[in-house]
Amino acid sequence: MDSIILYLINIIQEQYKQICYLLLFICKYIPLKQWAFDDSHSxxxxxxxxxxxxxxYTPATFDYQLYIAYIKHRYGYLIKPIKRRSESDIPKDLVCPRCGAPHDYLYKNNGAKGQFMCKVCEELFNSDNIYKHxxxxxxxxxxxxxxxxxxxxxxxxxxxxxxxxxxxxxxxxxxxxDLKPEEKxxxxxxxxxxxxTMDFFRMDLHSLPSNATGFSFKKFSPHILGLVLTYHVNLKLSTRQTSHALKEVHGIDISHTTVASYAMTAACVIKPFVDTYDYKPSNILSADETYIKKLGKKHYVWIIMDACKKSILGYQVSDNRSVGPCILAMRMAFEKFKVFPSKLLKFIADGYSAYPLAAQYIKAQKGWDFDVTQVIGLTNDDAVSTEFRWVKQVVERLNRTFKMSYRITNGYNSDEGALYGVSLWVAYYNFLRPHPHNYWKPLNEIDEFEKVGNMPAKWIILIRLGQQKILEMQKSSAVSGNTCS
Structure with missing residues (x-):
């Protein structure tokens, strides 16, 4: 019996040695954290x-006399004034900004360039020293x-x-x-x-524009409004084509400017409901940006979507490709989480530097700590691209779908028109468009849609839900205002 136990112990010891050898080999030759791209080292x-x-760094000041006394008591060394070989041109009223030592303990550190050094605390300073801040x-x-x-x-x-x-x-x-000095x-x-220099978490994402008006329907009915949105958004017709279709098919004589006005106001009303809807997002988000035209100039659309459930969670339209609109789009998407998943969140984007910079800002402001995984290039040349390429392709496919609807506009005429044109399409994509992902049903099904069977009526219901959401926001702001007062 004892021999069997000794035999098993020897086998365990040999296996332990093999495990140690394998761990040493892995740590030495196989990197545990691969670079996202080979050019990351370049x-x-x-x-x-x-x-x-x-x-x-928060500078702290102290008294030089107490410090000199402490050094003498602790180490038995007395810090004496500087013995100068020639007459000093240091101003008599100059003192050390850190310890307050007079000019007898100061000397020039770099000649006539204006930097001084204190013999007591060894602080370097000049006319614009750090203790002024x-x-x-x-x-x-x-x-x-x-x-x-x-x-x-x-x-x-x-x-x-x-x-x-x-x-x-x-x-x-x-x-x-072989790099030339002028190319450095x-x-x-x-x-x-x-x-x-701007607080992006104090900006209102759901405010209505000044030109948003109500639907009076002096000449037309709500059903005609639903027809306008169905032809213009669902069927991707331009405003002139929508006006022509309504006249030829339904006998409704409506101008293309009225079509544009209806679409603009409907987008303003629906947007708060779309932006604050509880999408119950997953922990895998994908982000990308694409471009549009406004008065012939390039603008950008930032989109952040749920890669698993396919819903668009955050979007922004900007005239630049800087980090500001990227932060607003990420903020809009992250506010959909009731409890932020932190490190459990998989945020996939391309190699643009705005995404990690926005993540750094959000972590500093809100404490939302998450990692940005950047999929770079068009081929799977590394482990990161191989694992997350499918997430990046989901948002790329979404961009192509958006461009199919955008082409009919030939560009926008204003910033607000571009923003609310995109928001109207987002409402259609999230709540009305049939998706193969959900068995050719809308991504987010609303109970009120079960009572109606046509698309114009669904648009009217979306408008009504948007109006209810606006009233809730106005009441809550009024209550908070009274509480503050």
Missing amino acids: PEYQKFKVDKLPTV TIELRCPYCGNILVPKKERKFFRIHKCTNRKCSYYLTNKRKLPP HKYKLHYIYREF
């Missing part, structure tokens, strides 16, 4: 990356104070100018050996931080 790709957050941003790699360099529409760019920073030296070593500006070498 300096060309560095400019599309978002650096980690800086160190927030409440907080300062420092580089997380070298601790150097970040210098504001550029002003953008939504943020301010801070840069670490330290030439001995480890981040700078690491990126500098990655430069091609094409690569991102220094640490960069973007400080947002």
Whole structure:
């Protein structure tokens, strides 16, 4: 019996050794975290990356006399005033901004360039010292104070100018050996931080525009409004084609300007209901941006959709491709979660740097911590693209579906027209369009639709639900206003 136990113990020990060898082999030769793309190591790709957050430094001041006494008591060393070989030109009223030491303890650190150093606390300072500010941003790699360099529409760019920073030296070593000095500006070498100057979580996403009007129907009935939306949105007819179809098929003489006015106002009323509907989203979201035309100029549509349930959760229209509208679209999508899933969320996007930058801002403002997985390229050259390519293709297919409806417009004439034109299409896509994913039924089925059997009546129900939602929002804002007062 004892021999059998010893035999089994020897087998267990041999298996343990083999497991250790295999773990050592895996750790040495197989990376546990693969790069999303092979070019991630190259300096060309560095400019599309978002650096980690800086160190927030709050300077603290103290009294130099107490510090001198402490050093003498603790170490037996007395810090004496500077013995100058020649007459000093340091101003008599100059004191150290950190410890308050007088000019007898100060000397010039870089000659006539204006920087001074304190012998007591060894602080470097100049006329614009850090103690004039409440907080300062420092580089997380070298601790150097970040210098504001550029002003953008939504943020301010801070840069670490330290030439001995480890981040700078690491990126500098990655430069091609045959690179010309005048081409060095094409690569991102220094640490960069973007400080947002706008609070995107205080902006109202559901406000009505000033030109939104009610439906008086002095000449036409609600059923004709439903017909207008059915022809214009469902059947992808332009405003002139919709006017022509109503006249030829139904004998209704309505101008194309009235069609456009009806569509605009219907979109304004339906939008709050569509944006605040409880979609019960899954934990896999996909994001992408496409372009449209407004008065012949390129604008962008940001779309974030549920990759599993196919519903559009967030969207924005902007005249630029910066991070601001990206944050608003992500905020609109994330507000659909009753409890934010944090690290359980799979957020898939392309390689554009606005998405990780927006994620960094949202984490700092709301504490919503999630990772952005970026699928780069058109082929599955890495493990990340192989695993998440299907998610990216879902939103790409959605963009093509949107473009089929957008082509009839030949572009928009205003920013509000573009936004509410897109929102009207989102309402149709989420609530009225039959999808093969849901057995050729709408993605989100509403109980009120069971009482009607035609599309114009469904549009009228959507408008009524939108009006109810607007009244709820107005009552809640009135109650909150009275509570604050």
